[in-house]
Amino acid sequence: MQRSRTAYVVLGMLSMAPNLSGYEIHKAIEDNFGSFWGESYGQIYPTLKRLANEGLVQAKEPASAPGRRRQEYALTDEGRICLRQWLAQPFQNDPPRNEFMLKLFFGGEAAPGVALEHVRELQRRNQRMMATLEGIEQASRRYPSDNPNKPYWMLTLSLGMALTRAALEWGKSTLAQLSAVEALEPRSPQPAKTMDETNPA
Amino acid sequence: MQRSRTAYVVLGMLSMAPNLSGYEIHKAIEDNFGSFWGESYGQIYPTLKRLANEGLVQAKEPASAPGRRRQEYALTDEGRICLRQWLAQPFQNDPPRNEFMLKLFFGGEAAPGVALEHVRELQRRNQRMMATLEGIEQASRRYPSDNPNKPYWMLTLSLGMALTRAALEWGKSTLAQLSAVEALEPRSPQPAKTMDETNPA
């Protein structure tokens, strides 16, 4: 077994909403999972076809006239079983990839001010992320529901927020520390060049 | 252009230690970057060859008799320049992939107890991670140095710790919440509602 995880995300989306098109699945992943998952159309459309082929999802007949319009899919019983089996298996730790931390670690090799600017940029991105997560939180407050899945959605959201908040706090204290460190650094009286100068090579 | 980031990690490692073999580079990445980066031999060895070809690293002559032994490499001036240029460019946000959060989000679809068990497992993994990071911290305390790179290493380490700690705290409070939720859960055979009720628009 062990099919691509794209398949399971698609099945999962279909388990929450009865009829979705590839386009909507993509959008739902972006909107709801933006902080911890992503899929491209190039993955989603072929996956949907394959899943339909294997009977895990069912393509809804468009019923309308030709001229290619939205194609919806629904989860089959078989698909739901497959999803549940996957959910029950131990989760895998995805290979970590954090370019920011790499560049921070090698910060001593970079020109003065570079690392500091990266931290500032990280703060900006995390502030945006936090705003997005808070938006989702408030939306779900405005439309309360007794959906039994909701506790899990809220837990997921709160983990995203906890991690973002921790990063933000780290950034705040680091900004102070780093400006001290980089102030001592040799070379360049200028207060940090920005990174916009592109390079060849 | 934008060469693979493997190349820059390799250059970065070589910027800190004058002579390393592919094997040592792999090990150093695992030991030091385990929480935020990874590379396989299948990436490292070809990359080293390519970099040597382009003059960014220099293969040291083994000097000893044949019978294939360790091949060391050193960073060239050109390689250092290349590394610095990369460091100065904005860091990219790697596509997020967190299977745990995916399975947690879909927890309502899983069999009772599944989500809870995933959280317990997350706690275990994060405890191990924290122990590893603390080990690195203590090692660097035991061998103090005036290496000018050290502040950056410590900052990277402290970010890793801050994130792990936050996840651990989230896990602690979640364990309590979740056992309450899952205790109530009826083994409903028929699947639940859709998310449109809470998530319109």
Place this chain on the structure above:
DNA sequence: CGTGGCATGTAAACGGTTACATGATTTA
């Protein structure tokens, strides 16, 4: 003498992104 760690490499397969091509529908 055998096991485990050190050490180097390659080929195939895979998962995923990107760029591209196409066209319908809605809204300004």
Place this chain on the structure above:
DNA sequence: TAAATCATGTAACCGTTTACATGCCACG
């Protein structure tokens, strides 16, 4: 009518992992 958005798909490319092949060396 132009632009934005909805919508579907494919092919090429790329980075990466995996499995495999090889052999040295130290230690018990």
